[in-house]
Amino acid sequence: MKKLVSLALSLLVFVALLGGAEGEVSAKTNFSDIPSNHPYADQIYYLVNKGIINGYPDNTYRPNDKVTRREAAKMIGSAFNLNGTKRKTVFSDVKNTDYASGYIQSAYEAGYITGYGDGTYRPGGQMTRGEMSYLISKAFSFTASKKYYFVDVNPFSHQYDPINKIANNGVTIGYNDNTYQPKRDMTRAEFALFVARSLEPSFRVTKSQMSPETRIIKADWLNVRKGPDTSYSSVGLMKYGTTVSRYFVDGDWAYVKGSGLEGYVHTAYLGSPTSISGKIITVDPGHGDTDPGASANGLVEKEVVLAVSKKLRTYLEQAGAKVVMTREGDTYPSLSRRVEIAETSKSDSFISVHANNFHNDAAHGTETYFNKYAPKAKESEKLATYIQNRLYKAIDTSNxxxxxGDFHVIRENSITAVLVELGFLSNPSDAKKLASDSYRDKAAKAIYLGVMDYYESK
Known part of the structure; x- marks a missing residue:
């Protein structure tokens, strides 16, 4: 008889433990592993008091255990008082004897769950945070009025909508690094937190809206894609100089909005805004080909000014400007052609770069010209002044x-136009500087900074 009693007790203990693992046993007192200072204690005990969740026979809640899809269906079913009577379900892998079969079928009939394409529910599988967002958003009929972004949730993906809905309704704010981690398995503590927030408004949280950073498109035409890779399809093109709002970065790709489009672009083609972002500037290296310009002290003007102009182009482009060169090699566009290039490109300004010469090597220094009869005379004078004030100081020449000046390229130009004379090739001191690559770089940078000064003043 004692053996029979012992066997019966052992069986009861086994059934109780099985029930704790699947069906759970109600906790009569506080859980030993959920002290009052546990971050989710209020939410867990709120659900316990409502009879939605239970603990285990050893009076634990086991907050870090993973939630199965079976358990999730039961918890949601309990929250909505769904019929939990064990019965046959539409899913091939859910037995009618499964303790959660009634809740699974009821949740299916209510439209909260759909299962997989092969007709299974996979009740023993672990519930991910992404799957939880579907379940919660559908069960509570959440809607969204705002767009919240997480670094690891593609706004074009099927997961974005439910995740955004629960973020809109105070169920989640994600992690500190602004990720949501949709593939991460839900823990029992997290599940309780999400359900409690969904049921009780006082538990809800407010996600901070991202403050986008302003950026400038630096490619002539840039594909905006549906994901952070060239394998994703394009939703449209953004042109050079377009101002966009950058919301987040995923590896080498950024999610941006602008010009009526939103999507992913490669970060290599995004620049920080400056006073010349999006401006079109024509740089005109003087002379070229059969017209060498001035020659003295071993220097040829056409070579010096082309070298400086190329460096100037780099500085301007790095600051977000689009640069149009009248020549990039040893060629000679006519003077009228140089003006035409600037005007047909709809440039905002025109800078012609030259070097001086004089029959007496005593002449030295830097000067900058504008034409007072040109259509943009006042603006040209301002630009010339800003460039001159930077240039002579940078290369330490006489001011x-x-x-x-009555030069064709600035006289006939309808846009803001200046002509810079870097220094005198005929002067040994000026020539020595203009022969130096470091001084050529200083000259280019000074002209660039003068251009920046001009546009910042506008």
Whole structure:
């Protein structure tokens, strides 16, 4: 008889433990592993008091255990008082004897769950945070009025909508690194937290809206894609100089909005905004080909100014400007052609770069010209002044000032136009500097900074 009693007790203990693992046993007192200072204690005990969740026979809740899809269906079913009577379900892998079969079928009939394409529910599989967002958003009929972004949730993906809905309704704010981690398995503590927040408004949280950063498109035409890779399809094109709002970065790709489009673009083609972002600037290296310009002290003007102009182009482009060169090699566009290039490209300004010469090597220094009769004379004078004030100081030459000049390329130009004379090739001191690559770089940077000064003043 004692053996029979012992066997019966052992069987009861086994059944109780099985029930704790699947069906769970109600906790009569506080769980030993959920102290009052546990971050989710209020939410867990709120659900316990409502009879939605239970603990285990050893009076634990086991908050870090993973939630199965079976358990999730039961918890949601309990929250909505769904029929939990064990019965046959539409899913081939859910037995009618499964303790959660009634809740699974009821949740299916209510439209909260759909299962997999092969007709299974996979009740023993673990519930991910992404799957949980579907379940919660459908069960509570959440809607969204705002767009919240997580670094690891593609706004074009099927998961974005439910995750955004629960974020809109105070169920989640994600992690500190602004990820949601949709593939991560839900723990029992997290599940309780999500359900409690869904049921009780006082538990809800507010996700901070991302403050996008302003950026400038630096490619002539840039594909905006549906994902962070060239394998994703394009939703459209953004042109050079377009101002966009950058919301987050995923590896080498950024999610941006602008010009009526939103999507992913490669970060290599995004620049920080400056006073010349999106401006079109024509840089005109003087002379070229059969017209060498001035020659002295072993230097040829066409070579010096082309070298400086290329460096200038780099500085301007790095600051977000689009640069149009009238020549990039040893060629000679006519003077009228140089003007035409600037005007047909709809440039905002025109900078012609030259070097001086004089029969007397005593002449030295830097000067910058504008034409006082040109359509944009006042603006041209301003630009010339800003460039001159930077240039002569940077390369330590004499300041010969800003002057009116009757040069074709600035006289006939309808846009803001200046002509820079870097220094005198005929002067040994000036020539030595202009022969130096470091001084050529200083000259280019000074002209660039003068251009920046001009546009910042506008």
């Amino acid at each position: 010969r000032g800003v002057k009116h």
